[in-house]
Amino acid sequence: MEDAEILDLYWERDVRAIHETQSCYGRYCHSIAFNILRNREDSEECVNDTWMRAWSCIPPSRPCRLAIFLGTITRNLSLDLLKRKRAAKRGSGEMELALDELVECVPTAYSMEDAVETAELSRMIDRFLHTLPEKECNVFLRRYWYVEEYAQIARRYNMKLNTVKTSLFRTRAKLKAYLEQEGIVI
């Protein structure tokens, strides 16, 4: 079923919208959640919450890209859940590795008092990503948006594993320099 038809179902408040969304985007959302949480049950919980969130957002929303819209919801829910779980117990897996790597991007000078709003930070990162070459940007997003493994990214873009690692290393360094240059404090 096409996105427009699924959106029509949401707008008609037809519960089949959820079934159709699940059949079209279930695996996609599940993979996003699983990459972050590394737990099947938690991932399923996030994906189910995604459908409910989508149900309450559409209408009045009518997203242009349903996949990205749902993926973003899943990602945010997964991050929230992970945050809750991390508070109780330190996590593991790809997400932890990805976080460890992102530590390199945190600007050196920081102050909790001058904490930057997430929206502003998001805007800066978005602007930064637009300055990157397409492939570099894609690799960065696959790693830190979708939390994919290096090998997966290498396969996806037909690159060598080391090239992926080098590309990410350079992008992280660039991001750090960019954030520091822009005076971003986290």
Next chain:
Amino acid sequence: MSAVMHEELQEKAFRLMEALSGVDEELLARSEEDGHSADHRREHRRRVFMWRYGKYLAACFVFLVLGVSAYSVSRLSLDVGKKQNSTGNAGGAADYSLMENYELPGNNGAAQLSPEEALSSMESEEENVTADTTENEAEAPAISPEEGAQRENTSDGAHTSNSAIDKSIEAAMDTALTLEAARDLSVVGEYIPKTLPEGYRFFNGVLLREQEGGGYDIQLFFRNDGDTDASDIVLRITDCCAAKKTEGNASVQEQIDLIWPERRGERTFVTAEDLTAEIFRTSDTVAIIYDSGVVVQYTGEGTPEEIYEMFLTVP
């Protein structure tokens, strides 16, 4: 690095991770396309193929062209030689030299022509060409460079206007509608209920599409926030006149099938005359067919009585 410090840094990294949620959808969509590398692979394979075999292909092509040319020239000289021998014309050589420069339409034709005939044929063809040109010029009056430029601009303009139309169509699709704007739309505007069940208010509206025959297809969304849970009424009002015009004597059901071919049979159809409150009790989605060819599809959560009363305010 102490564990506490590391954890603090990880918290910050987590914020970066969260901030990434707001990146441009375009970038995310682009990263989804793994066909990009496939394109590169295809391009690479094409280049390798061209590098390996391109020279052979080019050589074959050159030989082919040379072969065909040599064959044509030899046939031509043979034919002309024969004619020369048979006529014993001293001027034949001069004419032949002209023939060499003359590109004949085909070998068969060449075999039938004497040099004189060929010359006269050349002349007559030239005349034909001139006549054709004149004809063409007569058909297409002489255009000055300025006019030409202007025409080019005009043709560009036509192109631009076409794409502008496309864009305006795109813009018209799924355009947000206010209740007032919806009421102002021809035909469908008249089928918006005058009163709503108590507690409901207009929430959102969308112009879904404009039918080929000019009728509109709109969707209106009404909401009752309620004390605890919100309940909604969605009306889709479609002017099926376009289908009616196209299909001549098609039944209303067939007309509707033309508009919603993908989900036929999943709603209760009822004519406006047969509408009762009971119908809303048995079906969540009811399509009411009016004589004018307009179909109002109701989906929602109101009580059957109040929905029925709402439809009584539709003319």
